[in-house]
Amino acid sequence: MNTTQTKAAKGTVGVESFRGKLRLRLPRSIETKNRYISTGWQDTPENSKKAQKIAWQIEDDISRGTFDSTLASYKPQHHLTVVQAIKAQPALSLSELWEQYTEYRKPLIAETTLKIQYAAVRNHIAKLPTKTLSDAVQIRDFLVGKLSNDAARRTLTQISACCDWAVDSCLISSNPFHGMAQKIKVVKDETDTIDPFTAEERDIIIKAFEEHSLYSYYVPFVKFLFMTGCRTGEAVGLQWKHISADCRTITFSESVSTQLKIRKDCKTHQSRKFPCNATLQALLLSIKPNACNPEALVFPSKKGGVIRSGHFIDSAWKGRSDRNDGIVTQLVKEGKISRYRTQYNTRHTFITQCLEAGVSVVQVAKWAGNSPEIIMKHYAGITAHVQVPEF
Structure with missing residues (x-):
């Protein structure tokens, strides 16, 4: 007492x-x-x-x-x-709760997350026929009816997190969306799974870029993606100040969101050193300007700005069915590679080839900017086939 x-x-x-x-x-x-x-x-x-x-x-x-x-x-x-x-006091609507939750989360999340993911949820909420929390079931049914299962699940997950925060903040008494998202079944899109190219397919793609009259400009960029396994935003945002003078070491510390035109730190919020092998070093030296501006982009677009990843995919890589096929799509049609895979699979290809070559999971994780746990989780099938060496 x-x-x-x-x-x-x-x-x-x-x-x-x-x-x-x-x-x-x-x-x-x-x-x-x-x-x-x-x-x-x-x-x-x-x-x-x-x-x-x-x-x-x-x-x-x-x-x-x-x-x-x-x-x-x-x-x-x-x-x-x-x-x-x-x-x-009148009951708060879902829109009002989401705005307050967004303000609370703003200092805790990346600007890209705020402007893309949180803005998407706000837009979905704005289109709801009702924003009253007691109509949670009606809101769920509307989202499931209007969005894909994956998008509906992600939106309800965010809304539920918002309501959990509101309960903790004494703004509402309970979360009416609790457990709803987990009950929505999502069929995994095969194009988003880890599906690396073989070494032969990698070389075929690079050769096709080299021989293309319009897209050969992107050859160094494509080679770099395959040779480093870096994220696309890290590659398009790379500046010469991030590469040592002799081109033997790259420091990945920043990334660019071409959608929002925002430069930010890497996904893991940690910089990492990447050692260049002789082939990668020669590639970088071959494209390095004589009077090198440290702030200049290593891989600028044809017009000198940042390569817009969406534009690169819709034109050079995949293409658009209403215009023309991209290089990879055309290679699939010609039977030169087995199936279409997104440009991000260049990263999966690098990681897979490293693991198949016997590089330790810890080392691959350091090069790729991931944790060993993530590598083991997503590439378990690859590591399972690595042979035990003879001692």
Whole structure:
């Protein structure tokens, strides 16, 4: 029990702290059922002054003979006022909760996450037929009906996280979306799975770029993706200041979102050193300008700006069915590679080839900017085929 009090003169009303709250202690000379009057106030200097005023009022009533033995006139009335104020507040809509949640999360997430993922959820919420939390089932059904299962699941996951935060923040009493997202089954899109190119397919793709009249400009960029396994944003944002003068070491410390035109740190928020083998070193030296500006992009677009990954895929890599086939799509049609895979599989190809060559998972993780656990989780099928060496 945590009780603090100051010794009062006989016949006076004392003010004391009990379990962090202030209460009034009545003198023994008074005949009353209760010796204590709870104020419900936190023990603070300001509240102590208010409690002392009530104590003086009681002492004055005792001296005048007008003491209220029921104690009703001495009890603070703030409890009723607070309850009425809470009841009077209108319920927050899902839109209002999402805006408050976004403001709370803003310092904790990357700018790209805020402007892409959170903005997408905000747009989905704006289109809902109802934004009342009690209509959670109707909201779920609307999202499932309008979006793909994957998008509906991701949106409901974010909305549920928002409501969990709102519960913790005492804005709502419970999360009506709890568990909804997990019940939506998502069929994995094969184009998004880890599906590396073989070494032969890699070489065929590079050769096709070299021989293409329009897209040969991208040959160094494509080779670099295959030879480093870096993320696309890291490659398009790479500047000469990130590469040592002799081109033997690359420091991956920044990435560019071409969609938002934002330069940021790497996905893991940690820079990493990448050692160049002789082939990669020769590639970088071959494209390095004589008067090299450290701030210049290593792989600029044809117009000198940042390569827009979406444009590169829609033109050179995959193409668009309403315009023309990209190089990889054409190679699939010609039977030169087995199936179409996204440009991001250049990263998976590098990691897979390293593992198949017997490079340790820890080392591959350092080069790729991942944790060993992530490499083991996503490339377990590859590591399972690595042979135990003879000792």
